[in-house]
Amino acid sequence: MTLFDSVQKTKRLFIPLQEGKVSLYVCGPTVYDDAHLGHAKSALVFDLLTKVLKADGYDVTYARNITDIDDKIILKAQEQKKSIQEITDFYTDAFHKEMQAIGVSRPDIEPKATESLDAIYQLIQSLIDSQHAYKTLEGDVYFDTSSDSAYLSLSKRVQDEDDKLQRVESSSNKKNSADFALWKSVKDGSVTFESPFGSGRPGWHVECSAMIEKHMACGNKKYALDIHGGGADLLFPHHENEAAQTRCATNHDLANYWMHNGFVNIDGQKMSKSLGNSFFLKDALKVYDGEVLRFYLLSTHYRSNFNFNEEDLLSSKKRLDKIYRLKKRLFGLSHEEKTTPFQDELLKALNDDLNISSSLALIDEMLSKANEILDTTGKHKELKRDTLSNLAYIEKLLGFGVKNPFEYFQFGVDEDTKTKIAELILQRDEAKKAKDFALSDKIRDEILACGVNIMDTPQGTFWEKV
RNA sequence: GGUGCCAUCGCCAAGUGGUAAGGCCGCAGCCUGCAAAGCUGCUAUCCCCAGUUCAAAUCUGGGUGGCACCUCCA
Incomplete structure (x- = not known):
């Protein structure tokens, strides 16, 4: 198999770290809201990848995380006056159901941030020990990007000097503007975890690196994983930071192959809350069969940006x-x-x-x-x-x-209509037998009015929703 | 401003050096009582300009036009 590696920017022949086995890790959702079509696209792409790898005979271990510690989750819980867990359980459950509706199989491992704190502490500690991270007076722990000579090797980004200076002035507690939080000290009494670095919450990027070490990393290989995937927007800064953490905290790099799927736009516009055009999967599933959505979202190459619109969906x-x-x-x-x-x-x-x-x-x-x-x-x-x-x-x-x-062709037709159609087809058959085509055509028009097509076959008359 | 991606028939979309896959729509025909479905046939020289080459949609340079990331994001 060949895969396009978005770091080397070329198609590469896939060679696993361990013969016959593939480890794949994909960044999953932060469970604070409903999944939209972009989440669906990403899940579908990597679902397809695992199916193809399995067909190739590989023993695949597929992990997709659930981020259940996040400021947005806390905000949502406060807004809705619910506990954090009520929120995360609700959206995790919804995510699973919607994924199932579009035929996405469950990953082999689905690690949660709340269940991976030990690994997170361990990773942060080893970064501090190796001088790749530092603690500020405020109690935050930052990754020191200047300590990693390979930083930005993933996204091939060039640090903007002017920008850098400006930002350093505005946030003096960081050594470098690009430094990112591994541990955020929280003193307002909201949600905190007691860590060796004080009470607070883990940064987002550290979660994935820690979970990969805990669940996936294989021995003394050059890389922790075969393939790391996610949406195109995650390449920087998320994956860049993940890669830096793993590189500096362990004796291996994060992934041999990096895959990024393209974005889903709606009618030519980026989905965003501010534009109010987020298309949630649950809403799409009310109108379209899950498999139709699966087929449509997968019908374009995974790396291209995908422009969702109803006309294309129908064709x-x-x-x-x-x-x-x-x-x-x-x-x-x-x-x-x-x-x-x-x-x-x-x-x-x-x-x-x-x-x-x-x-x-x-x-x-x-x-x-x-x-x-x-x-x-x-x-x-x-x-x-x-x-x-x-x-x-x-x-x-x-x-x-x-x-x-x-059943596929009857999606969205209620029972009453089905009964009515069945009766009309019976009447039409009678008329046809009697060669009363004027009547049979009239009945067909009635059936058409129910929003269905009919087709006469040697096996009988069948109908399909238009 | 920085970095990167893209531009193929009315629409969606492969192909990345050897002479344009496929689908939707449309037209004609077969089938059908008539339809529907199915089948058959027909429909592009690849944004523009210049260059490299025996040969370019595919490589190079320059335009033009889209888009993404640089802040949370699949």
Whole structure:
């Protein structure tokens, strides 16, 4: 497999630290609010990556953290007059449910900041011991960026001298403007943890480095991890700082490969609270089937910025529909696992830095070829077997086509309407039998008015929500 | 201001040196009582200019136009 390494800025052949094994760590959500489409995109991308790595035969350990210590969480708790844990439990639970709805598997490890304080203290202490961190008079602990000659090697950023001077003047307690907090002293009596450095709260960046050391780091290798991932915005400063901490506190670097997914914009605009255009997953799920969202959000290469709009979503859905129509065509037939050339090609495409566009093109070609052969007369025993096996492979590898095809096409239609449609179809069949086409067409118009399409097939009349 | 990314058919989107994948939309046809679905066929020389090369959408330089990060952020 080749992966684009966003630090070396090139595609690299993936070679794991330990043969046959892959360790992957992705920055997860801070649980103070609902997940938006950007969280979904990131989770989907790395969900796909793990599925492809597993298909390649790797034993994958995938960790995605939950940040449950944060100023924004505290603020939310105060606003809603709830405990911190009520807030974090609520949003963690919601996150899990929404991720499940878009077919994202749970990571193998899901470390929380509150459960990793021991590792955080240990990491900070070793940074202090090795002179890479210092304590201020106020009781804060900062990482000394000037002590790390490799600082900024990740993002390749250039320190702005003017900017640096200005900031140093404005915050005299830091040695360098770029220094960041490892431990924040808190004296206002709100949420604190008792650490060897006094009571306070951990900084954000230190959390990931500590959790990786605790759960993932493998022995005496050059890197703690094979792959570290996250949103494109995290490269700096978050990942830069994580890398610095790990490099200075341990005898290894953080990750061999760095992957960053592109941003999700809404109708050409960045999602942001101030613009009021945040698109929450839970709202999207009310209108669209979770799998439609999965397909749409994954349909563009993970590194590109993604512009979410309904028109594109609908045309993307039509593509997913075709998978389900073929499933419907072959519904009820049993299948056995079988490797086909199509499956090899599909995996090969995904192994090229998750080239989803090529993968979808291969799927579309497979679908129309299968449909074409099924359209001609004959038994097609072999073709059916291969096709069913191909569809099962797509389900497993990409998570497309996992539902019952009939239910898929009925998303968002209530029971009363379903009953009504069933009755109308019965009436129309009667009219058709009697060759009363004027009446049958009239009934079809009524059915159409319910917002569904109908299709006559040798197996009977089926309907789909438009 | 600093750093970086991007610009391919009406729309979405691959391809990064060897002569433009795929999908949506549209048009024509097959199928159908008529439809729908499915199938077949048709539709671009790659933002502009200059250069390198036998050969460039793909490399180099210069424009123009988008965008992102530099502060919390997936």
